[in-house]
Amino acid sequence: MTYVAKKCGIRFQPPSVILIYEDENKDRARQRIMPIRNFSKFSDCSRAAEQLKNNPRHKAYLQGVSLRQLQKLYSLLRGHLQGKSLAQSLEQIQQEETTDPEEDLNKLDDKELAKRKSIMDELFEKNRKKKDDPDFTYNVEVEFPQNEQLESCGWDAESDNEF
């Protein structure tokens, strides 16, 4: 039995995660409502997301839904419980999801660094060529000639005395 997740969202009242999926054997979309219990404005969203994803009853259906997306949905719910508007919660999530390229990651503690890494990992996974992909090549060589005519990266200029 394989379920193909199509859409996943959250309902605030009564709080539940709702999944639209297709059952591979029957060729039609179905909806699954997974009620959220014991979740308050103080709850930990990543923990709640993990619990739901590993819940024996829902596991099979949620395979195609990333932990990250579930986390996001829980954050929306938490924002709602804290009295925030949907726009406010979305903006906060957006902020948490992007990394500041100017930030010196050497200065972060383990937890914060792991957070930044997982955000960056998303792009990595998106662009990743896995060795099982049909078009995978082990050795990919591309020449990018560096010469004087190229436009500067802009990171050398202000520091001519340094570099």
Add this chain to the structure above:
Amino acid sequence: MARDAPGGDSCEELDQTKYDADENVKIICLGDSAVGKSKLMERFLLDGFRPQQLSTFALTLYKYTTNVDGKNILVDFWDTAGQERFQSMHASYYHKAHACIMVFDVQRKVTYKNLNNWYKELREFRPEIPCIVVANKIDADMKVTQKSFNFARKFNLPFYFVSAADGTNVVKLFSDAIKLAVAYKQNSGDFMDEVMRELENFELQKKGEDSDKEENYPEEKPPST
């Protein structure tokens, strides 16, 4: 400078004498947190990927066997496991290294700026070993490959645009690093290496015999003058 003398007590478990053997080379990775050092290693090694975690040293070792000019070569890649966050590596990290892969993230300027510090520290310990500068994550923005990065040119170092995600130039990077390490080892011009070797020889001879010390004293210059 050094936080500890090379080969100090704190690294007893890490036997680095093997790197003196002809067929062993040590290649170190340097660069800021999250520039993709480990991801590059994993992409290169794929199935052969079996890291050895040495958490006491905040260090990960990757072993790799290859053939260079008909000779079997055992490569140890040294990767940091968070130690870079001290903005400095333990002296034993550099000890006996034969080549260095220095990585920055093309998406983050600060990691490029910090190359300067990494390079300075590298040269304090290993003034002569080959060092490759690596611009990683070009998949995030291919336009950067059309731009010039002067750091490598300034120090006359080889420079590669790579992507651990799509694999661009990863294998080339590592195979070239291995070749450079082997070549360096064969004609090790590193002054400190020679000094160390002479000191070791000298110690051995003193222990052995005291009589014809003069004749046995290891000379670098050819005997005829």
